[in-house]
Structure formats: C-alpha cells, structure tokens
Amino acid sequence: MVDFGWMTGGKQGGGIDSALGLFSRMLMKYGYYTYGYREYFSNIKGMHSFFTVRVSDKNVRSLGSLVDLAIFFDNESVFGEKNPSGEIVHDGHIRDIKPNGMMIVDSKTDVSKIPRKDIKVFQMDFDSIINDSAKEVDAKASELMISKNVICVAASAHLCGLPTQQIEETLRELFSKKSEDVVKMNVTVADKAIKYVDDKKIPKPITLQLLPKKDLLYMEGFAASALGKAIAGCKMQVYYPITPASDESNFIEVHPELGIRVIQPESELAVVAMTTGAALTGVRSSLSTSGPGLSLMAETTTWAGITETPLVLVDHQRGAPATGQPTRTEQADLLFATHIGHGDYGKIVVAPGSIEESISVTALAFNYAEKYQLPVIVLGEKNLSQASVGMDKAVVNKIREDYRLDRGKLVKEGGVGYKRYAFTPDNVSPRAVLGDPTTIMWATGDEHDERGHISEETTNRNKMMEKRTQKDGLILSQIPKEEKFNLFGDPAKADLLVVGWGGPSMAVIEALGNGMAFLQLKLIEPLPNEVKELLSKAKRVVCIEQNIGGQLREHIASKTGIVIQNQILKYNGRPMRYDEVRDGLARIMKGEKRVVLNAY
Amino acid sequence: MNEKNIAPVVTPPLTLASLTSDAINDWCPGCADSGIVLALKNAIVAAGLDLKKTVSISGIGCSSKLPHLVNVNGVHTLHGRPIPFAEGIKLANPELTVIIDSGDGDTYGIGAGHFVSAGRRNVNIKLFVHNNGVYALTKGQASPTLPEGRKVKGIPEPNINGALSPLAIAILAGYTFVGRTQGYNLKEQTDLMVKAIKHKGLALLDIQQGCPTYNPEFTNAAWFSQHLHPLPSDYNGVVSNPTDMDEVNKKKLQAINTLLNETTESLNTGVFFQWENADTFEDRLIKRGIKPPLTQVISDKDGKSTIDLSKVFEELSV
Numbered sequence: 001m002v003d004f005g006w007m008t009g010g011k012q013g014g015g016i017d018s019a020l021g022l023f024s025r026m027l028m029k030y031g032y033y034t035y036g037y038r039e040y041f042s043n044i045k046g047m048h049s050f051f052t053v054r055v056s057d058k059n060v061r062s063l064g065s066l067v068d069l070a071i072f073f074d075n076e077s078v079f080g081e082k083n084p085s086g087e088i089v090h091d092g093h094i095r096d097i098k099p100n101g102m103m104i105v106d107s108k109t110d111v112s113k114i115p116r117k118d119i120k121v122f123q124m125d126f127d128s129i130i131n132d133s134a135k136e137v138d139a140k141a142s143e144l145m146i147s148k149n150v151i152c153v154a155a156s157a158h159l160c161g162l163p164t165q166q167i168e169e170t171l172r173e174l175f176s177k178k179s180e181d182v183v184k185m186n187v188t189v190a191d192k193a194i195k196y197v198d199d200k201k202i203p204k205p206i207t208l209q210l211l212p213k214k215d216l217l218y219m220e221g222f223a224a225s226a227l228g229k230a231i232a233g234c235k236m237q238v239y240y241p242i243t244p245a246s247d248e249s250n251f252i253e254v255h256p257e258l259g260i261r262v263i264q265p266e267s268e269l270a271v272v273a274m275t276t277g278a279a280l281t282g283v284r285s286s287l288s289t290s291g292p293g294l295s296l297m298a299e300t301t302t303w304a305g306i307t308e309t310p311l312v313l314v315d316h317q318r319g320a321p322a323t324g325q326p327t328r329t330e331q332a333d334l335l336f337a338t339h340i341g342h343g344d345y346g347k348i349v350v351a352p353g354s355i356e357e358s359i360s361v362t363a364l365a366f367n368y369a370e371k372y373q374l375p376v377i378v379l380g381e382k383n384l385s386q387a388s389v390g391m392d393k394a395v396v397n398k399i400r401e402d403y404r405l406d407r408g409k410l411v412k413e414g415g416v417g418y419k420r421y422a423f424t425p426d427n428v429s430p431r432a433v434l435g436d437p438t439t440i441m442w443a444t445g446d447e448h449d450e451r452g453h454i455s456e457e458t459t460n461r462n463k464m465m466e467k468r469t470q471k472d473g474l475i476l477s478q479i480p481k482e483e484k485f486n487l488f489g490d491p492a493k494a495d496l497l498v499v500g501w502g503g504p505s506m507a508v509i510e511a512l513g514n515g516m517a518f519l520q521l522k523l524i525e526p527l528p529n530e531v532k533e534l535l536s537k538a539k540r541v542v543c544i545e546q547n548i549g550g551q552l553r554e555h556i557a558s559k560t561g562i563v564i565q566n567q568i569l570k571y572n573g574r575p576m577r578y579d580e581v582r583d584g585l586a587r588i589m590k591g592e593k594r595v596v597l598n599a600y
Numbered sequence: 601m602n603e604k605n606i607a608p609v610v611t612p613p614l615t616l617a618s619l620t621s622d623a624i625n626d627w628c629p630g631c632a633d634s635g636i637v638l639a640l641k642n643a644i645v646a647a648g649l650d651l652k653k654t655v656s657i658s659g660i661g662c663s664s665k666l667p668h669l670v671n672v673n674g675v676h677t678l679h680g681r682p683i684p685f686a687e688g689i690k691l692a693n694p695e696l697t698v699i700i701d702s703g704d705g706d707t708y709g710i711g712a713g714h715f716v717s718a719g720r721r722n723v724n725i726k727l728f729v730h731n732n733g734v735y736a737l738t739k740g741q742a743s744p745t746l747p748e749g750r751k752v753k754g755i756p757e758p759n760i761n762g763a764l765s766p767l768a769i770a771i772l773a774g775y776t777f778v779g780r781t782q783g784y785n786l787k788e789q790t791d792l793m794v795k796a797i798k799h800k801g802l803a804l805l806d807i808q809q810g811c812p813t814y815n816p817e818f819t820n821a822a823w824f825s826q827h828l829h830p831l832p833s834d835y836n837g838v839v840s841n842p843t844d845m846d847e848v849n850k851k852k853l854q855a856i857n858t859l860l861n862e863t864t865e866s867l868n869t870g871v872f873f874q875w876e877n878a879d880t881f882e883d884r885l886i887k888r889g890i891k892p893p894l895t896q897v898i899s900d901k902d903g904k905s906t907i908d909l910s911k912v913f914e915e916l917s918v
Contacts, residue, residue: 028918217916227912231905233898236692256889257911259896261691266717270684273677273714277688280675283893285692303678363905393913404903434655434673435693435894442668444676445660453623453668454676 002032002057004160004206005067007093008152009050009077012043015146020051020388022153025218026170027055028390030162031211035060036388037575042243042326048076048090057211061354061389061506065577065599069159069205070097071104071152073126078105079113091600102205104155122202126151129196133188147189154190155197161207164194215393221385222247224355225314228362229286231400236261236278236285238271240293243326244382245316248288272297276304276311280443282433284366286312291320291333298341301375305345307443308421308468310369314362317381319573328573329382331502331546337377338525338555346471348372349525351379353486353505355389360399361522364483371408372471373428379524383503383575414439419450426474427467472526484528489517496589497538499564500545501552504576508544511581524555532560542566542588546576570597614645623668632783632810633662636730637669639786640701643793644672654697657686659706662737663730663809666701680710683718686725694882694892697797704731708744708766719773721881722802728793729804730783732811732819740814747864752815768859770804771852771873777803778855778873782828783810784821788869795871801880808867831870842877
C-alpha cells in the first residue's frame with residue numbers, strides 16, 4: 001500500500017493557502033486518493049498555517065501525526081514562533097517528520113539549528129527560483145512571490161515521481177480560469193523548481209507509479225454538507241458569517257444552478273427565524289452555523305419544537321466555549337444540542353462521521369425533520385468541514401440515487417376547522433403549510449390547542465407536552481439501523497468496544513487493533529436502543545471523543561444508566577491522528593482509565 | 601409568481617364576519633388593539649386578499665395575540681423575532697401577503713436589530729406596530745417609545761430612558777413606506793393599512809395604541825384626538841418620479857424634518873414617506889436568477905431527488 005504524508009506551511013494570506021488543493025488535485029490526477037487537512041489561526045494575514053495531505057492508493061480518511069516530506073519556505077514553519085514575552089505561539093514542524101523522512105527548507109535557513117539527525121534536510125533557494133522565473137516572464141519578482149506555493153507543490157510532486165509534463169498540465173488546468181500570463185508565470189516557476197531539485201540532486205523519497213485514472217471529485221467537507229442539502233431539495237439557506245461554517249454557504253452561493261436562495265441577514269437570531277419561517281411555507285430550508293451561533297439560536301429552536309416545525313440546523317462545531325478556538329476543531333456541542341433551549345420538546349441530533357456521511361446524513365436530516373415535525377441538528381465539526389478528500393464520483397451518485405425525499409404526513413384537504421396539532425396515535429399530525437390551498441393554519445410559541453390557538457387548559461397541556469416529547473419510540477422504530485450507527489468489528493468477540501461519534505471516527509477505524517470493535521453513533525438523540533444492548537454485553541468499553549467533558553459518555557449514561565468506565569479525550573483543538581488513537585487504545589487495554597491526546 | 605399577483609380573486613367573497621376566528625379575545629376592555637384588529641379585517645377585505653394566501657405574524661405581547669383573532673394564516677412567534685420570520689416566509693413563498701402586527705417593545709426594543717436591518721432588504725412585508733409606550737403584558741414597564749420623564753402606572757419613577765423616533769429610523773434604514781395612525785380612528789387606520797398592503801415593498805405603519813390599563817393618561821381616545829393631527833394637506837410624502845434620487849432624498853428629508861419638529865404633545869398621522877419602484881429583495885433575487893423556492897421541483901414521483909449536480913461535478917472533477 002502506498003501511504004505517503006506531505007506537509008507544507010507558511011504565513012497565512014501569502015499564497016500558501018492554495019497549496020493543499022493544488023497538491024491534492026495533482027496527485028488525484030495521477031490516480032491516487034488523498035486526504036487533506038488545513039490548520040490555521042483565526043487571522044487573515046501573517047500567522048502560521050499548515051497543510052497536510054496523505055496520499056495513498058487506498059481510500060484513506062484520516063491523518064497520521066508524522067509526514068514523509070515537508071517543504072517550508074519560511075523559518076517560522078521550521079522552528080516555530082514565540083511571542084515578545086517568549087511564550088510559544090506554535091512549535092514549528094521539525095518534530096512532525098518521520099524518522100528517515102525529508103524536510104526541505106529555504107537556503108537561508110540555518111540547518112545546523114535543526115536538532116534531528118534522523119531526518120534528511122535539503123535546502124532550496126526559493127528567492128533565486130522566483131528571480132529567475134521573473135526574468136523569464138518579464139515580470140517583477142514581487143509579482144511572483146505569490147507563486148511560492150507552486151514551488152512547494154511542483155518540487156514536491158516531482159520528488160514523488162510525477163512527470164514534469166503531468167505537473168505542468170495540472171497547473172495549466174487549475175489556473176485555466178486565470179489569464180494566460182498567470183498560467184505562464186506558474187508553469188515557469190514550476191519548471192524552475194523542478195530543475196532546481198534535479199540540479200541539486202535532491203533524492204526522491206518515493207517514486208509513485210501512474211495509476212489508472214479514477215473518476216474523482218476534490219471534495220471538501222463543507223461542500224459535502226452543501227451537496228447533502230442540495231440533494232435533499234433544500235431551496236433556502238440562511239447564514240451569518242462564522243468560522244468554520246461560512247464556507248458551506250459560500251459554496252452554495254457560488255453555485256446558483258443549485259437553485260438555493262442564500263440569505264445573509266443581520267444576526268444568528270434572524271438566521272434561525274428566517275429559516276423557520278421558510279420551513280412553515282413547506283420549503284426545505286436550512287441554516288449553517290457554529291457553536292456560538294447555535295447558542296444564539298436556542299430560543300427559536302424551542303419555537304420550532306413547540307410548533308412542530310421541520311427545522312434543519314447544521315452546526316460545524318469548533319473549539320468552545322465562547323469564541324473559544326474559531327479555527328480549531330472540537331466536539332463540545334453535543335450536550336447543548338441534545339438540550340438546546342428551555343423546556344422539553346422533541347428533537348433529533350445526528351452526526352456524520354466522514355465527508356461521505358456529511359452528504360448522506362445532512363440529506364436525511366431533512367426527511368427526519370419533516371417526517372417527525374421537529375428540529376434536527378446536524379453536528380458537523382471543523383475536522384470534517386475543513387478536510388478534503390478525493391471522492392469517487394460514484395459515491396456521490398449512489399447517495400443521490402438511494403435517497404428518497406420523505407415529506408412526512410401532509411394534510412390533503414384541510415378545510416374549515418383544520419387542526420394543525422390534531423392528536424393522533426403516533427403523535428404526528430397531518431401538516432399544512434402556509435399558503436396551503438385547502439386551509440389556513442395557526443402556529444404559536446404559546447401552549448396551544450389542536451387548532452394552534454393559545455390554551456392554558458391543564459389536560460390539553462399534558463396531552464400536548466406528551467405529543468411533542470413522545471416521538472422517540474416512533475423515530476427509533478422507523479429509522480433503519482444503518483442510519484443510526486456503524487459497527488466495525490464484532491462486539492460480541494471483542495475485548496474492547498470503542499464508542500465514538502463524528503470527526504474522529506475515521507481515525508478510530510484505522511487505529512482499531514485485533515480484538516477491538518467500534519460503535520460509531522450517527523443518531524445521537526434519540527439514542528438508539530441498541531447502544532444499551534451492546535454496552536451491557538461488552539467486556540471492556542472506551543468512549544472516545546473530542547471534548548473534555550466526555551459528553552457522549554454522559555449522554556449515554558443519562559439514557560441507558562450505563563457509565564462507560566474508560567475514556568480517550570482530546571480537547572487541544574486539533575483533530576485526532578490515527579497513530580495517537582492507536583497508542584491511546586493500547587494504553588486503555590493496559591488498564592489506563594483516562595487518556596488525553598495532544599498531537600498538534 | 602411575480603409580485604403583482606399578490607391579490608388574486610377571492611372566493612367566496614370575504615366579509616368581516618368570515619374573517620373573525622373563534623379564538624378568545626382577551627384584551628382589556630377599551631384596548632385599542634380591538635380597534636386595530638377591526639381595521640385590519642377591513643383592510644384585508646378592501647385590499648381583496650385571499651385569506652389562504654395571507655399570513656398574519658406577530659411577536660410577543662398583548663398586540664401579538666392578534667393573529668389568533670383573524671381567519672387568515674397566523675404565526676405567533678417569539679419576542680422580537682416577527683420580522684425575520686416574516687422575511688423568511690415571504691422569500692420562501694412570494695405569493696403570500698405577509699402582515700406583521702407587533703408591539704413597540706417587540707419591534708423597537710428587543711427586535712431593533714431586525715427592525716433596522718429589514719430596511720436594507722426591502723422585503724415586501726407589512727409591519728404594523730401597536731405603539732402604546734409600555735410593555736403592558738408584563739404590567740406596564742416603559743417601552744422604547746415612552747418619552748423621557750413621562751410617568752406611567754407600571755414604573756415607580758418617571759421614565760429615565762429617552763424615546764426613539766422609529767419613523768425617522770425607518771426612513772434612514774431604507775423602508776419604502778412609512779406612516780403613522782392611531783388605534784381609535786378606524787377609517788384612517790383602514791385607509792393607511794390598505795395603502796401599506798398595496799405598496800410594493802417594506803412598509804412601516806406605526807399605530808398609536810391606547811392602553812387603558814397601563815398608559816391611560818397619554819393614550820386615551822380624547823388625548824389622541826387632541827394631540828394627534830393628520831399631516832398638513834399640502835404635505836405629500838409620495839415620491840412622484842421613483843427614479844429621481846434627488847426627489848427621493850428630498851422626500852426623505854421632508855419626512856425627517858417633520859418628525860424632528862414633532863413634540864411628545866403633538867404628533868402627525870398619515871403617510872410620511874412612500875417610494876414605489878425600489879427593488880424589493882425578491883426583485884434582487886430574481887435578477888440573480890434564483891427562482892422562488894416553491895416554484896422549483898425537488899423530486900420525481902418516486903421521491904428521487906431531481907437536483908442537477910453536473911455543474912458542481914464539473915468543477916470538482918479532477
């Protein structure tokens with residue numbers, strides 16, 4: 001199996017940001033799968049960002065913590081940075097290279113200060129490559145500074161064994177929307193970089209063979225959740241700018257052919273109210289936000305709850321609480337999502353565990369919302385939304401082909417006296433929408449009677465509360481098992497059952513050792529009954545999640561009475577790497593109860 | 601599906617009686633809200649609205665119980681939020697006539713952000729604000745329109761906060777119809793409501809409302825007849841040439857000057873400003889080529905998604 005880790009980095013806003021996409025697409029065109037992730041500060045220009053891509057002939061979906069090849073043109077990426085008081089801003093990447101791995105740094109970087117003897121360090125004169133290229137295309141060197149990312153990408157691709165012609169072709173294609181000058185500039189820079197590598201006889205760490213071309217899409221996580229919405233027939237998306245959720249809305253807005261109205265109002269309060277209003281008309285509408293936005297949306301979510309309005313909220317979680325870590329990842333909104341707002345009402349919380357599931361789970365959320373007439377929260381996270389994969393086009397097509405819109409119980413002939421909140425055996429009333437040609441309807445956030453008029457009568461109150469909060473049985477009996485959870489390995493035979501959810505799932509799957517099984521929950525609320533069954537039979541259980549509170553563990557305990565005894569946690573804002581998860585699982589097997597991961 | 605079709609033929613003919621729901625009216629005796637709901641029903645009949653295509657929306661407070669009393673679709677939302685709810689409804693289904701009835705605390709206080717920002721969008725919704733200077737349902741605290749120094753029953757000392765000028769704010773924010781009336785004058789109210797409904801764009805109608813329980817001294821019918829006067833007969837707030845930005849600005853200034861010259865003891869009623877022809881948000885979306893959501897087919901007869909992803913695939917393909 002080919003398994004090659006690559007990294008580059010540099011100051012944000014200096015052009016390096018696009019290196020991840022360039023390198024990934026180049027390798028994908030050469031027939032390989034990629035998995036990429038961006039790590040950056042909450043900053044526009046100047047702070048350190050870095051990009052990791054894992055290249056494989058297999059469909060890899062997680063990252064290890066060490067790479068085979070890293071290339072940096074700035075000193076800070078190599079050595080790290082300290083603030084004026086001497087405190088660490090970031091560590092640099094010397095420690096992130098595999099033993100025998102390779103690091104390429106600028107010719108001005110003092111390599112004697114690199115303390116590792118077990119890695120190969122080479123230097124490139126980035127400035128001379130820029131200057132030579134500038135002369136050739138008759139431009140100022142300053143105009144070409146932005147092409148430093150192309151030097152990194154072209155040199156790296158060359159060092160992976162890609163033919164020059166292939167590298168040039170990809171660059172031409174990727175810059176095809178830019179002017180001919182820009183194309184020429186980048187191709188020239190690439191050629192000079194490749195020549196430099198050859199002249200200096202920098203050895204190739206790997207020589208990748210051309211693989212049969214796959215029909216791949218360069219799929220970023222935020223695009224996946226946007227596509228899930230598009231497939232579901234969502235026609236209105238409302239958002240307020242917030243990292244890391246805005247990318248999803250921007251993606252929709254630059255694709256007007258999807259027919260989705262994107263509205264950006266004044267606040268998250270407006271976002272959720274507009275989305276709910278649109279839902280009342282029968283439009284599949286949605287919003288996209290992150291934790292702080294979801295906090296602001298709590299009250300209106302309770303309104304959707306009491307009025308049994310289908311509302312789909314997508315929360316791309318980030319480091320919390322408060323502003324927390326806007327550009328980092330965390331899974332700390334689970335208990336908030338399952339308890340959002342004041343009072344008791346029915347709701348569903350789901351969580352995709354991969355970029356593929358960001359499409360399918362998001363699309364299903366719209367069915368759940370309409371079928372059970374309640375708010376549905378999709379818990380994504382930065383770990384997913386800012387990751388990118390080479391995804392087989394067939395995967396997306398299959399999700400789309402398999403998907404069936406289910407609008408739930410709709411009223412046929414409402415007429416005079418229609419009861420929007422009619423009591424029914426399954427607690428779901430035939431739903432009308434505003435503008436229904438057969439009837440009018442009322443919706444109110446006050447307690448109400450079956451018509452939807454305010455009522456403070458005691459028996460009606462009891463029945464309405466029961467109607468709204470007792471849909472769990474119906475939901476759990478109707479949602480198919482494969483939409484509720486994924487099970488890897490055989491829990492009956494396993495010495496260790498790993499329980500987890502969301503973004504870390506793919507790393508866990510890769511890290512599973514012999515005698516281990518993994519229960520990846522997709523339906524968080526209501527909690528599938530199978531969880532209790534599996535847990536009560538398991539020999540040893542560990543709950544793995546990306547927060548300090550052990551929120552899934554607490555949720556499971558409150559629903560099943562079973563307290564999972566072992567935990568693997570990570571809350572430093574960085575995604576779980578499969579190798580550190582593997583170590584963590586081994587430590588649990590040796591008897592540790594609580595393992596905290598801290599990879600960069 | 602264009603904005604001119606908002607008032608289709610009504611069958612059967614609407615009457616005031618058919619517009620009255622069987623929900624309980626629990627407003628205080630003498631509350632001007634009862635006059636406002638009557639005027640609204642009059643206006644719905646006069647404007648020839650289709651009750652199934654009409655949505656009455658409110659926030660929270662006494663006035664916000666109104667949607668329950670009218671036989672059109674009713675959406676009783678949350679404190680401060682009726683405007684974005686209404687915008688969401690209208691942008692999702694532009695065929696609907698969307699009318700908000702909400703209070704001054706709701707609109708100018710907790711919902712002030714939405715009140716201002718709505719002006720930037722000019723969504724074709726109607727905002728009828730029941731303005732009585734107090735938060736009545738919570739027992740009479742001062743609202744954002746109660747003048748500084750005015751003592752009302754629910755507060756121990758005269759009002760320590762100043763009052764907003766919501767009409768002036770609306771004009772500067774971008775509202776294309778701004779008017780004021782009062783809850784005890786059925787004819788003027790009805791006329792202005794019809795004008796607001798027929799106006800293409802965002803309309804604010806501030807309705808001075810009598811609260812006989814918590815602000816009886818300054819909002820009774822006699823006080824209104826003494827202190828509220830129709831705008832002078834030579835005042836014309838309607839922009840005659842909608843593309844003449846000079847005239848638009850002059851009319852805005854005229855309205856703001858008139859409002860600045862008002863005192864707490866002397867207020868005008870009527871249309872302060874009206875500018876037909878400005879693009880509504882719907883117009884802007886249509887110009888971008890994004891059709892109204894409900895006019896788009898989203899699935900076939902088997903429930904399969906009909907979305908065309910070919911362009912997205914083209915872009916993401918490697």
